[in-house]
Amino acid sequence: xxxxxxxxxxxxxPGIDPADVAAVQQQLGRLPRGIVEIAARCxxxxxxxxxxxxxxxxGTPFPTSFYATCPRLTGAISTLxxxxxxxxxxxxxxxxxxxxxxxxxxxxxxxxxRGELGEVPEIEGVSAGGMPTRVxxxxxxxxxxxxxGPGVNPLGDEALAALPQWWSNGCCQPKPVE
Numbered sequence: 001x002x003x004x005x006x007x008x009x010x011x012x013x014p015g016i017d018p019a020d021v022a023a024v025q026q027q028l029g030r031l032p033r034g035i036v037e038i039a040a041r042c043x044x045x046x047x048x049x050x051x052x053x054x055x056x057x058x059g060t061p062f063p064t065s066f067y068a069t070c071p072r073l074t075g076a077i078s079t080l081x082x083x084x085x086x087x088x089x090x091x092x093x094x095x096x097x098x099x100x101x102x103x104x105x106x107x108x109x110x111x112x113x114r115g116e117l118g119e120v121p122e123i124e125g126v127s128a129g130g131m132p133t134r135v136x137x138x139x140x141x142x143x144x145x146x147x148x149g150p151g152v153n154p155l156g157d158e159a160l161a162a163l164p165q166w167w168s169n170g171c172c173q174p175k176p177v178e
Contacts, residue, residue, distance in 0.1 A: 039147035107132035
């Protein structure tokens, strides 16, 4: 068995501005782990999705390559989940072969992109969010859509279109605690 890949300190990862790391830390309320890039930003300019290594610095396998960090975004997604959107989407997957095929392709895209960051045998073939056969987490699907753009994850795109403009009342970055 090979050793886990060495992970740089997230605050010093190449290409990540330390101010972005600090913003994500403020959003999450903890130091971000294993981030390699800001994968998407809110229209207000703050980080909203990070791309994360498939093995965290402590050695933990982490299948969630695209992780939503914006508190307003994650709150809005949680509302969609509470309204039953995941259950409705999963039911549609059972009865719509075209949607199921597109969602399976999104699963493959997710695996391919995560594989670019390293292979982790413990999570091989496992993407995130319930892909490819069900919808278990809209946060992951929306993060995937925001990170890679429209047309890749049909259910992530659909959930994203159903969201309100979470950034519309000003910057989504939480204020630092004094």
